[in-house]
Amino acid sequence: xxxxxxxxxxVIDRLMGxxxxxxxxxxxxxxxxxxxxxxxxxxxxxxxxxxxxMATAVLDHVAELINNRLADVLQSSxxxxxxxxxxxxxxxxxxxxxxxxxxxxxxxxxxxxxLFREPIAVIFTTWVAAFAxxxxxxxxxxxxxxxxxxxxxxxVQGSLILAQTLQQPGVFEQTLHDIEADFLSRQ
Amino acid sequence: xxxxxxxxxxVIDRLMGxxxxxxxxxxxxxxxxxxxxxxxxxxxxxxxxxxxxMATAVLDHVAELINNRLADVLQSSxxxxxxxxxxxxxxxxxxxxxxxxxxxxxxxxxxxxxLFREPIAVIFTTWVAAFAxxxxxxxxxxxxxxxxxxxxxxxVQGSLILAQTLQQPGVFEQTLHDIEADFLSRQ
DNA sequence: AAATTTTTACCGAACGTTCGGTAAATCAAT
DNA sequence: ATTGATTTACCGAACGTTCGGTAAAAATTT
Numbered sequence: 001x002x003x004x005x006x007x008x009x010x011v012i013d014r015l016m017g018x019x020x021x022x023x024x025x026x027x028x029x030x031x032x033x034x035x036x037x038x039x040x041x042x043x044x045x046x047x048x049x050x051x052x053x054m055a056t057a058v059l060d061h062v063a064e065l066i067n068n069r070l071a072d073v074l075q076s077s078x079x080x081x082x083x084x085x086x087x088x089x090x091x092x093x094x095x096x097x098x099x100x101x102x103x104x105x106x107x108x109x110x111x112x113x114x115l116f117r118e119p120i121a122v123i124f125t126t127w128v129a130a131f132a133x134x135x136x137x138x139x140x141x142x143x144x145x146x147x148x149x150x151x152x153x154x155x156v157q158g159s160l161i162l163a164q165t166l167q168q169p170g171v172f173e174q175t176l177h178d179i180e181a182d183f184l185s186r187q
Numbered sequence: 188x189x190x191x192x193x194x195x196x197x198v199i200d201r202l203m204g205x206x207x208x209x210x211x212x213x214x215x216x217x218x219x220x221x222x223x224x225x226x227x228x229x230x231x232x233x234x235x236x237x238x239x240x241m242a243t244a245v246l247d248h249v250a251e252l253i254n255n256r257l258a259d260v261l262q263s264s265x266x267x268x269x270x271x272x273x274x275x276x277x278x279x280x281x282x283x284x285x286x287x288x289x290x291x292x293x294x295x296x297x298x299x300x301x302l303f304r305e306p307i308a309v310i311f312t313t314w315v316a317a318f319a320x321x322x323x324x325x326x327x328x329x330x331x332x333x334x335x336x337x338x339x340x341x342x343v344q345g346s347l348i349l350a351q352t353l354q355q356p357g358v359f360e361q362t363l364h365d366i367e368a369d370f371l372s373r374q
Numbered sequence: 375a376a377a378t379t380t381t382t383a384c385c386g387a388a389c390g391t392t393c394g395g396t397a398a399a400t401c402a403a404t
Numbered sequence: 405a406t407t408g409a410t411t412t413a414c415c416g417a418a419c420g421t422t423c424g425g426t427a428a429a430a431a432t433t434t
Contacts, residue, residue: 003383003428025212026297029420041422042384050421101296108352109288109296110213121352150349150358151365155338158345162337165295165308171337178338192410216394228396229410237394 011036011046016058020103024055024112052115055107059119062103066126074130080137084183087134088176091156098163098172105157127153139186152179198223198233203245207290211242211299239302242294246306249290253313261317267324271370274321275363278343285350285359292344314340326373339366 014035018027032054033040047053073086095102104123107116128149135145159175162168201222205214219241220227234240260273282289291310294303315336322332346362349355 005384022300023210023212023297025210028418030418038383039385040420041386044421045383045385105348106296108348109293110210113209113351117352117354121354124349124352147361147365151342151362154342154345154349154358154362156345157348158341158343161292161295161344162311162341164300165304165311167304167308171341174334175338175341178334215392217392226411227394228412231395232409 005042006037008046011038012057012061015054016061016103019055019058019106020101021106023106023109024051024115025110027051055112055116056119058103059107059116059123063119063123063126066123066130071126071130074134080134081184081187083134084138084180087131088180092173092176095156095160095172098160098169100160101164102157102160105160124153135183138183148182151182155179192229193224195233198225199244199248202241203248203290206242206245206293207288208293210293210296211238211302212297214238242299242303243306245290246294246303246310250306250310250313253310253317258313258317261321267321268371268374270321271325271367274318275367279360279363282343282347282359285347285356288351289344289347292347311340322370325370335369338369342366 014037015032018032018035022031029040029043029051032051033043036043038046043054044050047057049056069090070087073090074083076083076086078086094100104120106112108120128146131149131152132145135148136142138145140148155175155178159172163170163172201224202219205219205222209218216227216230216238219238220230223230225233230241231237234244236243256277257274260277261270263270263273265273281287291307293299295307315333318336318339319332322335323329325332327335342362342365346359350357350359
C-alpha cells in the first residue's frame with residue numbers, strides 16, 4: 001500500500017466525532033475533511049459512495065464496538081451483578097459521563113433517518129438482547145427481562161438528551177444508578 | 188393586516204411539521220416554503236431573521252402549548268390520578284401514539300443545538316416542574332418527586348427514539364403505562 | 375538485482391446544484 | 405394614494421461530488 005497518511009481506524013473515529021456532534025445533515029464534507037486531515041477528494045477515494053458511505057462505516061464500527069465491548073462483557077462468566085456493573089461502566093465511559101451525544105441518535109434524524117434507520121434498529125436490537133440476557137440471569141422472567149432491557153436503552157437515550165440540554169451530566173449518571181437498582185431489585 | 192394568504196398559526200404549525208420530520212439542518216427554505224404555501228421571500232417577510240426566527244417561533248408555540256395543555260391539566264382541581272391520566276393522554280396525542288418525533292429533540296442537534304439549547308432547556312424544566320408538582324400530590328417527597336418527573340421526560344424522549352427506530356409504536360405506549368404505574372405505586 | 379508496469383493514496387481545482395438571503399416589482403386592501 | 409403582503413427574479417456562497425494528475429509502493433518482468 002502506498003503511504004497511508006491516516007489509518008482507517010483513526011479516520012472512522014474522527015468521522016464519528018463529527019457526526020456525533022453536528023449530525024448527518026450538519027456534517028459538511030469540508031468539516032469531515034478537516035477533522036480527518038484528508039482532503040475531500042481523498043475521502044472519496046476511501047469512501048466512493050461519499051458521505052453516506054462514511055456514515056455507514058461509522059455505524060459498522062459502532063456495531064462492532066457494541067458487540068466487542070458490551071455484549072462480550074454481558075455474556076462473560078462473571079456473576080450477574082459484576083457483569084451489570086461492568087456494562088454500565090462501559091456505557092458511562094462511551095458517553096463521557098453524559099457529556100457526549102449518541103452517534104446513533106445523531107444519525108436518526110433528517111435525511112439520515114431514512115438512510116440508516118434499519119442498521120441502527122439492528123444495533124438497538126443487539127443492545128436490548130444483550131441486556132435482556134443479563135436480566136434473565138438476574139431472575140427476571142422472559143417478558144419482564146425484555147421490558148427491562150428496552151427500558152434500559154430508553155433511559156440511556158432519554159437521559160443523554162436531558163443531560164446535554166440541561167447541561168447537567170448528573171441526570172445521566174443518576175439514570176445509570178436507577179437502572180442498576182432496577183436490575184438488583186430481583187436479587 | 189392586509190391580504191394574509193396563510194394565517195400565522197397555520198404557518199407555524201406547518202413549519203413545526205417540517206422541523207419535526209427532517210430536523211433543523213435538514214429543513215431547507217424551499218421545503219419550508221412548499222410546506223407553508225408561501226414563497227421563500229414571503230417567509231422572510233414574516234420572519235426577517237430567517238430560518239432561525241422560524242424555529243424560534245415554533246419553540247415559542249411549543250412552550251405555549253406545554254403551558255396551556257400540559258401544565259394546566261396537571262394543576263387542575265381534579266384528583267391526582269385523573270390529572271395523571273389526562274396528562275399522559277395528551278402526551279399520547281401529541282406524539283400520535285409514538286409515531287411522531289419530538290420537535291424539541293429535532294431542534295437539539297447539529298447547528299440547532301447551540302442556537303436553541305437554552306429555550307429548549309426552559310421548556311424541559313417547565314415540563315419536569317409540572318410533573319414534579321403532580322408527583323408531590325401523589326405523596327412523593329420533594330426529591331423523589333423531582334426524580335420521578337425527570338424520569339418521566341427521559342422515558343418519553345427515549346421511548347420515542349426506540350419506537351420510531353424500531354417502528355414499534357407499542358414501545359412508546361408501554362412506556363406511558365410504566366410511567367403511570369410508577370406514579371400510582373405511591374397511592 | 376534492476377527495470378518496468380500496475381496499483382494505491384492522495385490532492386488541487388473545478389463541476390453542477392442548492393443553499394440562505396435580498397431587491398424590486400406586483401397585487402390587494404384601505 | 406398609501407400601505408403592507410406577496411411574488412418574481414436573482415445573488416454570492418457553500419454544498420456534495422467528480423476529474424485530471426502526481427508520487428510512492430507493490431507487483432511483475434527482465
